[in-house]
Amino acid sequence: MATQQSRSAARLMMAPAVVLLLGWMLVPLTMTLYFSFKKYLPLRGGDLGWVGFDNYVRFVTSSSFWPSVMTTLIIVGGVLVITVIFGILLAILLNQPMWGQGVVRILVIAPFFVMPTVSALVWKNMFMDPNFGLLAHLWEFFGATPVEWLSQASLTSIVMIVSWQWLPFATLILLTAIQSLDSEQLEAAEMDGAPATKRFAYITLPHLGRAVTVVILIQTIFLLSIFAEIFVTTGGAFGTKTLTYLIFQRVLESQNVGLGSAGGVYAIILANIVAIFLMRIVGKNLDA
């Protein structure tokens, strides 16, 4: 049983991690809040005083705000739909008996380990380039005019690149979940004459529910803040400016710190709404 002494020793051992994370959370957050109420232009006069909620109003009324929200939603939503649907299909496929399962698994997971700047640049140049890209050759082979992916179909391109990066994550987690499914249940259903589609809809899919939720929540948190994929492909042009990218431009490119900070506060609130749901699921699991 834990004694009083071991309990205070435990508190001491936890202290560095707790203090550091508390500082990491509170200090920048306070500063962001502080700046968000100021007119602050480091390169053009510096601190120009308090402006109340001006920045918050200006951020949402600027002409680039709603387009950036739409772009964010399309990218996050598109990638989620693609990775979850194909993730489920791939997980089912990989769970079948076959030769060389281990090797196939490795092939499928590999994109997750490729750094974002590499995958973005490889896709941009070697696949999506309208003159030399492989996709252009493929289009020409079928007699079609090559697409200028990153300007004509910029959002589709970004969704493709990011989906390629995150499909392995979804597949791996869903595969782990499928493997924990009791196969006797499926066999019993098969013996009772349930067709494959029904077995999938009534047994496999409900079993995957929790894993799918976890995939959606974790990916959403990461996808809301994708940056490198846009930074090295379009630089925010052609309608690919997400909320994250807009804030980055306000803060570092145009050095309007007050406005960018107000945007940052919005981003933090948005991420926290998603986070609350994720924490509930994780928290429930801790009790079990």
Add this chain to the structure above:
Amino acid sequence: MARAVTRQRKMINTAAAWAVGLLIFFPILWTILTSFKPEAQAIADPPIFLGFDWTLENYSVVMERSNYGRFLWNSIVIAGGSTLLGILIAVPAAWSMAFVPSKRTKDILLWMLSTKMLPAVGVLYPIYLLFIQFGILDSKIGLVIVLMLINLPIIVWMLYTYFREIPGEILEAARMDGATLKEEVLYVLTPMAIPGIASTVLLNVILAWNEAFWTLNLTAAKAAPLTAFIASYSSPEGLFYAKLSAASTMAIAPILILGWFSQKQLVSGLTFGAVK
């Protein structure tokens, strides 16, 4: 009883799975192949898959021209340093939460997780400003600190899940036999915890190696790691596919290999134990 699977069905599964697997892996394979091509053949129309004049020239050009070694060294120091520092801070915390849990342990764990959810862009300027104030902008030590902090919640979580699986009875038995706290930690706990710590290290090196928000925004010439090195290829001049491929292959190869070893830990690590 395992269901009898017909040979034919197994063959169809195998063919389908391999086709999909190779399709997903293809961009990486294509990058590796292109890195061995002469530039002119890298953009050949129609594309050449294997029958090109294999060469190592691109690798030597990239190494000479761009001081690749320094970027690589920066990546190693930043990824390795932040992970090591994180482990040093997280092991005691995770140990005490796993073996001396209190009513608040769960709340602390969830709160730590919540700091991970803070969008980086929301605190970009404050961190930028603090870095200037402390004179650590474009320095390795600055990135080691930031990456350690953003990964600390994951490190604590992973270690906590591993430590919790170590049966407490063993520790009590050791204590009964007269082991001191130091002996208990050194001879009983450490050997049992090493596999867990190793996989935590592995996953966090990968995450830190690939991190591409802070590494791009807080570095310039001096401390830039491989993520920034590759990003510099986004405004190319002349023929560069083969060189881009060589640079990319060198940047991802170490992590691909490490990653293949860590795929089992990946799931529980990245879902904070919500999927096992």
